[in-house]
Amino acid sequence: MTRFRCLFIALIGICLYSALLTAQPNPVYLKTSKEIVKSALQERRGYQLLGELCQLGPRLSGSPTSLKAIDWAKSTMERMGLDRIILQPVKVPRWVRGEVEAATIVSSTRVNWRPLRVAALGGSVGTPPEGITAPVIEVQNFEELKSLGERVKGKIVFFNRPFPRDVVTTFRGYGMTVDQRVHGASEAARLGAVAVLVRSVTTSEDNVPHVGGMRYAKDVPKIPAAAIGIQDADYLSELLKEDPELTVNIQLGCENQGEVWSYNVIGDLLGSEYPEEYVVVAGHFDSWDKGQGAHDDGGGCLQALEVLDIFKRLNIKPRRTIRCIFYINEENGIRGALAYAKMADSLGLKHVAAIESDRGCFTPRGFSVTADSVVIERIAGWLPYLRQAGIEWVRPGGSGVDVAQIKKITALIGYVPDSQRYFDFHHSEKDVYEAVNPREFELGAAAMSILTYLISEEGLANSPTHSTH
Amino acid sequence: MTRFRCLFIALIGICLYSALLTAQPNPVYLKTSKEIVKSALQERRGYQLLGELCQLGPRLSGSPTSLKAIDWAKSTMERMGLDRIILQPVKVPRWVRGEVEAATIVSSTRVNWRPLRVAALGGSVGTPPEGITAPVIEVQNFEELKSLGERVKGKIVFFNRPFPRDVVTTFRGYGMTVDQRVHGASEAARLGAVAVLVRSVTTSEDNVPHVGGMRYAKDVPKIPAAAIGIQDADYLSELLKEDPELTVNIQLGCENQGEVWSYNVIGDLLGSEYPEEYVVVAGHFDSWDKGQGAHDDGGGCLQALEVLDIFKRLNIKPRRTIRCIFYINEENGIRGALAYAKMADSLGLKHVAAIESDRGCFTPRGFSVTADSVVIERIAGWLPYLRQAGIEWVRPGGSGVDVAQIKKITALIGYVPDSQRYFDFHHSEKDVYEAVNPREFELGAAAMSILTYLISEEGLANSPTHSTH
DSSP states (O other), X not given: OOHHHHHHHHHHHHHHHHHHHTOOOOHHHHHHHHHHHHHHHHHOHHHHHHHHHHHTOOOOTTOHHHHHHHHHXXXXXXXXXXXXXXXXXXXXXEEEOOSOEEEEEXXXXXXXXXXXXXXXXXXXXXXXXXXXXXXXXXXXXXXXXXXXXXXXXXXXXXXXXXOOTTOSSHHHHHHTTTHHHHHHHHHHHTTTOSEEEEEOOOSSOOOOOOOOBOOOOTTSOOOOEEEEOHHHHHHHHHHHHHOTTOEEEEEEOOEEEEEEEEEEEEEEEOOSSEEEEEEEEEEEOOOXXXXXXXXXXXXXXXXXXXXXXXXXXTTOOOSEEEEEEEESOTTTTOHHHHHHHHHHHHHTOEEEEEEEOOSOSOOEEEEXXXXXXXXXXXXXXXXXXXXXXXXXXXXXXXXXTTGGGOSBEEEEEEEEEOOTTHHHHTTSTTOSXXXXXXXXXXXXXXXXXXHHHHHHHHTTOSSOOOBOO | OOHHHHHHHHHHHHHHHHHHHTOOOOHHHHXXXXXXXXXXXXXXXXXXXXXXXXXXXXXXXXXXXXXXXXXXXXXXXXXXXXXXXEEEEEEEEEEEOOSOEEEEEEEOSSSOOOOBOEEEOBTOOOOOTTOEXXXXXXXXXXXXXXXXXXXXTTOEEEEOOOOOTTOSSHHHHHHTTTHHHHHHHHHHHTTTOSEEEEEOOOSSOOOOOOOOXXXXXXXXOOOOEEEEOHHHHHHHHHHHHHOTTOEEEEEEOOEEEEEEEEEEEEEEEOOSSEEEEEEEEXXXXXXXXXXXXIIIIIHHHHHHHHHHHHHHHTTOOOSEEEEEEEESOTTTTOHHHHHHHHHHHHHTOEEEEEEEOOSOXXXXXXXXXXXXXXXXXXXXXXXXXXXXXXXXXXXXXXXXXXXXXXXXXXXXXXXXXXXXXXXXXXXXXXXXXXXXXXXXXXXXXXXXXXXXXXXXXXXXXXXXXXXXX
């Protein structure tokens, strides 16, 4: 055999490999994918439903408006004609903000000063009615806090580390900053602090407090914690440079009121061939009590529900059961996710995949998948269909905190929209319906629909069902 | 030779090909790319300059504010310490909107009606002071118009074809709708119409008139043309269904006032090794006279200028000359682009590449390249660097109407941000600074900077310089 023949065979190898990389898409799948995108963009049914939901008000776990919204969700699924609707009872913590929420400078070397815009962090204890009055001490992080030692005692600790501007993926920036909001109070209390103010964790330049959950460690006193608008955080920092003895009074009327019953809302479109196999689409239905929880995560829920409605509109009969889950209590406890996972486990439900939307309703970028690498490759092979809705990539990565509780499942999938604007709105009064663009929202729903359709048609077999735990 | 050996050789072929596909990126380029992104997101200098520019007001070709803005651009480039600044004189048409702009229903079967929100299309002739009063006839397209024949005579033609919701790339939807705005007046005048109203070409659900250029055919009378807000377009359509004889009065105070001098603004960072080779980054500096021309295209210009400023901030000495061009008169004549191309041709300037940003300042998606396929592949090979700024793809495609006038150039490149929101703002009072997100703007500037840097370092040789005409 000559060298030329070797070269020739090598070339054939290259060609075969190239052919594999550029395999022709299935025309039926391609047609259906295009119809899904057209229906989503044209009808905007999910987006309209988001408008209805947002009018009901924010949906903090256990609040009266959250229960009203759960009623709305159930009757919306009924009107949609889903095959099975389940309200799964879940005990959730009830925390209320109360009427009073203020931070006032009571002594400074300046003659005039303005009140500070603050809002209690979710789960925080309140202050006595007269508030807590103490000198303020500013720190950037827990290391600096610890280095101050005794000096923290009796003080209000002001965590002022800014959201890093220069990190491209904002969720990474969030991860680099949010520790001061979640653990700041207990870390400060450990050293004798009496309250904490935390710079709002946001990418925007607003003065709106961005709230969110905080957790108390078991072994230290519970002290009040509030977010402060970033303009006022800068202002307070400036005042502290002039007067390190500056004293502030904080009044917070919030309180924890034990536990109450709430619900996960589950709606199914039964599979025609494998009704006992589930493909889940999900978001979390609870929100913080500022704004309307439009991006976080009413939008994610209604993108998930839009998947089922698109199937009905286009008369797609799924081979496997498509299950839409509106999880309760993601923001402060993930009780809904734990309850669903427990039920699924005890009933031995067969979950093929679960797709979660909880990163805002912005323009589609990709899907992030936790699964065996063969499964991830298989999903990536569907890019010619997913691209119809603007999806650019399928990569290994995290899904979402709610679906990730499911113990036995072949693929956990996170819908990944563009992240640049999410933390402008996140956990604040700015997260309202008007902040959600209908085209971006519906393209996301279409992307989730296409992926759900393909998993329902093909399953994710040729790979072992593996435990993610 | 056994079959196994054949298989083995084929496998080597596959491996080599795979290795080629996953070549390790150059560490210096990768480091510089990351520094560019960090500097853009952290400093936000281009975004700050956009704020300064927008405060000056809209920049319609030939208007006093456009000349003021050109002064600002020149002094901004001087302050930036660019090596060479050129104001290239260009004669541009001067069109003014005037004070009066109204459309009123003068007879309808309804008792009450509201005035219609309209705005003259750029280049339209005005009406007599008392306006034009005539019955309105609604059409969807030129075919329907022609089929009406004699019935169009003496009427106001109302073009009411909506922007197609279900097309994913909004620029394609725009292309499917904008003919009624550009050519509607002359097509209607051909059949004896006295004026036209055109449904605003927008993706949003607002009632704001979205304006834009229109052109008169030479062989027919010039009749006035105005855009109408889409809520009012729907309202007018509804009224016409009730009363096909409905009559409207249109008053437009606009007029064409001949030609005046204006300028392209050009700023260079001289190349250290090949100063006579140009890599152009560009936008168009003129805008319509509604809003502030923030996305269209003040933002594109300041992304281009940010490229040069980033080079200066990071002390990158380009091997080739980086030329920033703020073209004048893209919106109604592309006179600036024609003048620059003519000068470049007559001086025999050597243009390696030109990158234009004129699709809004939204989150980066890709670069669209007009060049020999070998050049496009080469640019696509830089994706590991471009991805640092969120670029997902490099594809063959159009660049931008301004740079595309350059006759001899190796690569014409369009920066392609996400298109979903562009036509919500386009050519309307909504296109203001606040509508531009700093992170999205700066990521776009960073993407352009990385590509400019790589072209400046490497050139685009190994490929013939080809004429794009």
